[in-house]
Amino acid sequence: MSKRGYHHGNLRQALVEAALALIEAKGPTGFTLSEAAKQAGVTPAAVYRHFAGRDDLIAEAARQGYEIFTDLMQYAYDGGQPSAMAAFEATGRAYLAFARKHPGHYIAMFESGISVNRTADLAAAALRARSVLEKAAQELSQHIPPEKRPPPAMFSAHIWALSHGVVELFARGSPGAQSPYPPEDLLESGIGIYLRGLGLLPPDS
Amino acid sequence: MSKRGYHHGNLRQALVEAALALIEAKGPTGFTLSEAAKQAGVTPAAVYRHFAGRDDLIAEAARQGYEIFTDLMQYAYDGGQPSAMAAFEATGRAYLAFARKHPGHYIAMFESGISVNRTADLAAAALRARSVLEKAAQELSQHIPPEKRPPPAMFSAHIWALSHGVVELFARGSPGAQSPYPPEDLLESGIGIYLRGLGLLPPDS
DNA sequence: TGTACATCAGTGAACGCGCGTTCACTGATGTAC
DNA sequence: TGTACATCAGTGAACGCGCGTTCACTGATGTAC
Numbered sequence: 001m002s003k004r005g006y007h008h009g010n011l012r013q014a015l016v017e018a019a020l021a022l023i024e025a026k027g028p029t030g031f032t033l034s035e036a037a038k039q040a041g042v043t044p045a046a047v048y049r050h051f052a053g054r055d056d057l058i059a060e061a062a063r064q065g066y067e068i069f070t071d072l073m074q075y076a077y078d079g080g081q082p083s084a085m086a087a088f089e090a091t092g093r094a095y096l097a098f099a100r101k102h103p104g105h106y107i108a109m110f111e112s113g114i115s116v117n118r119t120a121d122l123a124a125a126a127l128r129a130r131s132v133l134e135k136a137a138q139e140l141s142q143h144i145p146p147e148k149r150p151p152p153a154m155f156s157a158h159i160w161a162l163s164h165g166v167v168e169l170f171a172r173g174s175p176g177a178q179s180p181y182p183p184e185d186l187l188e189s190g191i192g193i194y195l196r197g198l199g200l201l202p203p204d205s
Numbered sequence: 206m207s208k209r210g211y212h213h214g215n216l217r218q219a220l221v222e223a224a225l226a227l228i229e230a231k232g233p234t235g236f237t238l239s240e241a242a243k244q245a246g247v248t249p250a251a252v253y254r255h256f257a258g259r260d261d262l263i264a265e266a267a268r269q270g271y272e273i274f275t276d277l278m279q280y281a282y283d284g285g286q287p288s289a290m291a292a293f294e295a296t297g298r299a300y301l302a303f304a305r306k307h308p309g310h311y312i313a314m315f316e317s318g319i320s321v322n323r324t325a326d327l328a329a330a331a332l333r334a335r336s337v338l339e340k341a342a343q344e345l346s347q348h349i350p351p352e353k354r355p356p357p358a359m360f361s362a363h364i365w366a367l368s369h370g371v372v373e374l375f376a377r378g379s380p381g382a383q384s385p386y387p388p389e390d391l392l393e394s395g396i397g398i399y400l401r402g403l404g405l406l407p408p409d410s
Numbered sequence: 411t412g413t414a415c416a417t418c419a420g421t422g423a424a425c426g427c428g429c430g431t432t433c434a435c436t437g438a439t440g441t442a443c
Numbered sequence: 444t445g446t447a448c449a450t451c452a453g454t455g456a457a458c459g460c461g462c463g464t465t466c467a468c469t470g471a472t473g474t475a476c
Binding site: 053 | 461462463464465
């Protein structure tokens with residue numbers, strides 16, 4: 001476990017951080033193992049002491065991203081409780097904030113093309129992130145009359161999809177290059193309308 | 206305009222189609238100009254008679270994708286009219302169907318990392334796609350009481366984002382590798398809840 | 411405290427590869443007369 | 444209808460490049476005695 005006292009100090013983590021910086025700067029395509037090694041002050045071959053190869057490095061970056069992501073989501077949800085609106089708007093804002101503050105992690109997780117099942121560790125971290133959102137949805141859905149209550153997993157999938165779509169289309173590069181509204185406003189209003197449709201908010205608040 | 210009678214026949218379009226097949230098969234990263242040329246039965250250098258380079262080829266594939274996409278959206282919306290629910294569920298389904306039936310185009314448009322502004326043609330095609338959705342939202346929002354009516358551009362951005370998020374997270378590779386529900390169901394129920402929140406559907410239908 | 415030794419993180423050279431792009435060319439096609 | 448010519452789509456060889464990965468090695472570190 002202890003990495004102190006090695007030649008480099010902690011090359012493994014330095015490589016992850018170099019990878020994140022490169023992914024952030026050049027996109028997942030522009031990232032190369034060799035350049036990450038150079039940026040960490042090390043020969044490309046040294047990388048193989050710590051990772052099975054290029055994709056494993058990205059997978060580790062993504063895994064660390066899921067850890068941060070999970071914490072942020074949990075924290076945001078807790079802070080908004082017990083109001084449904086506040087709790088889910090906070091998670092939506094946290095989703096956006098995560099994409100903004102940790103673009104390297106975000107790209108590694110969602111845009112790098114690596115499968116979430118590439119590594120057991122990565123799959124577990126992604127599952128944990130999903131669990132947090134589903135648990136939140138489950139708690140909130142207690143307030144919906146049982147007969148019109150959607151399954152919590154569906155509820156949370158809707159929120160996740162809406163957040164993800166807003167980030168991808170309007171907060172990052174490609175299509176909506178000129179976003180019609182600030183992504184935050186878009187997401188907040190969207191979540192508000194959605195929750196109203198669920199009966200979690202009064203019809204005209 | 207006429208390409209008939211050339212050595213190849215219509216190399217330009219053959220290259221686009223080879224590119225689409227490769228993007229579909231290997232992802233945007235795996236696509237190479239050289240292999241597209243080979244698949245079209247032509248030397249890599251021949252590509253430069255028709256495209257400025259690799260990225261211009263992808264841009265053209267994306268542009269054609271936006272044309273198809275626009276038509277599908279328009280057709281789906283028209284078919285669902287005048288019911289708000291039917292019209293927007295049809296566009297949602299069309300979005301999913303597009304991603305499924307034209308994965309190469311979809312990837313070129315949304316996952317290849319090329320900017321929508323790389324080419325004037327491409328930007329125009331993307332704008333047209335957006336206009337269709339916004340016009341649809343504008344028409345439907347007539348049915349919402351003016352004082353609680355969101356701007357149509359916001360309305361359509363929500364639908365687009367939700368559709369896009371569902372496709373990205375649950376209908377394609379990465380994170381929700383095992384989707385909790387069929388993407389179609391997820392999207393249909395999400396749009397239903399959203400429209401109910403807007404007052405476009407009765408509170409308990 | 412001092413010395414001999416084992417470990418193993420990182421080196422450096424080398425590899426084969428396929429990439430995107432360039433260039434002068436060739437030869438089939440379409441056209442003018 | 445037949446011939447000479449201009450066009451220009453596609454050729455083929457070549458380029459420089461940086462990639463990911465391998466391998467036998469070296470030398471700093473930590474440990475045993």
